[in-house]
Amino acid sequence: MSSTAPQSPSSPSSPSSPSGSALALAVDLGGTKVEAAFVTDQGVVVPGTRHRSPTGPQRTSDELQAAVDEVVTATLATLPTDAVLVGVGVGSAGPVDEERGLVSPLNMPVWRGYPLRDRIAALVPDGVPVTLRMDGLAITLAEHWVGAAQGSDHVMGMIVSTGVGGGLILHGRTVSGPTGNAGHIGHVECGGFDDPCACGGTGCLEAVASGPKTVAWAQRQGFAGTTGEELSAAYAAGDEIAVAAVRRSGRALGQAIAAATSLVDLEVVAIGGGFSHVSPDLFTYAREAVAERVEFGFVTKVRIVPTGLSQDGPLIGAGALVHRADVLR
Known part of the structure; x- marks a missing residue:
């Protein structure tokens, strides 16, 4: 969840691998x-x-x-x-x-x-x-292949981290569009949010629910921390601002997933990325937002699950x- 990537440990010069792999x-x-x-x-x-x-x-x-x-x-x-x-x-x-x-x-x-x-x-x-x-398309392939979306052919994979990315598999095949940018779920606008986005939009999912933007919103409400890890710890301790920040981001996440499912009839949305681990409740808030589409069973059927592949x-x-x-x- 932090914005600074740790350096990798030194690697052995001769890693093992299956013969002739x-x-x-x-x-x-x-x-x-x-x-x-x-x-x-x-x-x-x-x-x-x-x-x-x-x-x-x-x-x-x-x-x-x-x-x-x-x-x-x-x-x-x-x-x-x-x-x-x-x-x-x-x-x-x-x-x-x-x-x-x-x-x-x-x-x-x-x-x-x-x-x-x-x-x-x-x-x-x-x-x-x-x-x-x-x-986002790559992570969707991974989840479909060996991760949390195995066995489903209508899948969105998502990364919730510094930004919010996504990708689509429909009818068992990837969908990338004419330029390669289909599935750019981070720049779907979510109702009820006016956060400006670097893409030029307003209320985009990335502007609301990415790790840095969630922390920034919490800071504007008086949160003293600076990282996703600190926000996670504050949430676990019951800090009211941290709870409100995670709930807000989870709701935006659910709104975007509901919109995407309305459009392409998804079965599974698998979510990874550092900020997706801020709290398991992030998924609960997202599912609650989707569940509001009470007349659309094809939307409320979608399963929102954590990545099966960790880092x-x-x-x-x-x-x-x-x-x-x-x-x-």
């Missing part, structure tokens, strides 16, 4: 950190191959690229000698330009139309394909862009 190099670019690791075709992050480096709005373009170069290069150096690198999957904060491999992360304003796919392709061996998608979800999702390419559309 096909591995994907997974890269996850978010608002606080970029991570890379190898992921097996069973959806497992290979121990000893995970590296991370801070990102964020204060970084220059060169610093952001250096962070990406650092984690990709460090992970490539841990490729087991008996493994085959079959592809690179990149999940990036959006918006993205899927066809041209460009990224314009809202929380990294120095990158607008940045050629991230080609920059990463230059770091890996010739001929290794690189697939870039929005991070590995974004990397497993990036790996799924390679290993589960058959469900990409």
Whole structure:
């Protein structure tokens, strides 16, 4: 939940891997950190191959690229000698330009139309394909593959962290739209909220319910803390402002999920990301907001569940862009 990404511990130079295994190099670019690791075709992050480096709005373009170069290069150096690198999957904060491999992360304003796919392709061996998608779509693939949404074919995955991202699988296939930005649930406007959003909208889910925005709202009400962890502790202790802040964010979350379910008839919404752990009650408040749609059983049927993948979800999702390419559309 904090806005500062911890540095990864040192990794062994020769991680173990199943003999002759096909591995994907997974890269996850978010608002606080970029991570890379190898992921097996069973959806497992290979121990000893995970590296991370801070990102964020204060970084220059060169610093952001250096962070990406650092984690990709460090992970490539841990490729087991008996493994085959079959592809690179990149999940990036959006918006993205899927066809041209460009990224314009809202929380990294120095990158607008940045050629991230080609920059990463230059770091890996010739001929290794690189697939870039929005991070929300990647996490949805992960939940559908080995996470909390297994067995369902109408799924939204969500990340509630520095920002709020999402992605869609409908009829068992990903939906990315003509530019790659379908499922951008963080920028659906929620009724009753007037919080300004960096995208230019008002009352967007990200502006209300992301970790930093929830903490900022609480501070305006008199909360003395500065981090999501502090807000979580205050909530657990019964602090009235913290309770109001988490309830407010949970309600916005539920409103957005109800709207999305009304639109595309979802079965499951699986939610991960650091701020999703602020309290289990965040999910309760979201479910209560959905339950208000009393005349729409196709909306109230949707299950809102925590991620089944803990902190590995974004990397497993990036790996799924390679290993589960058959469900990409």
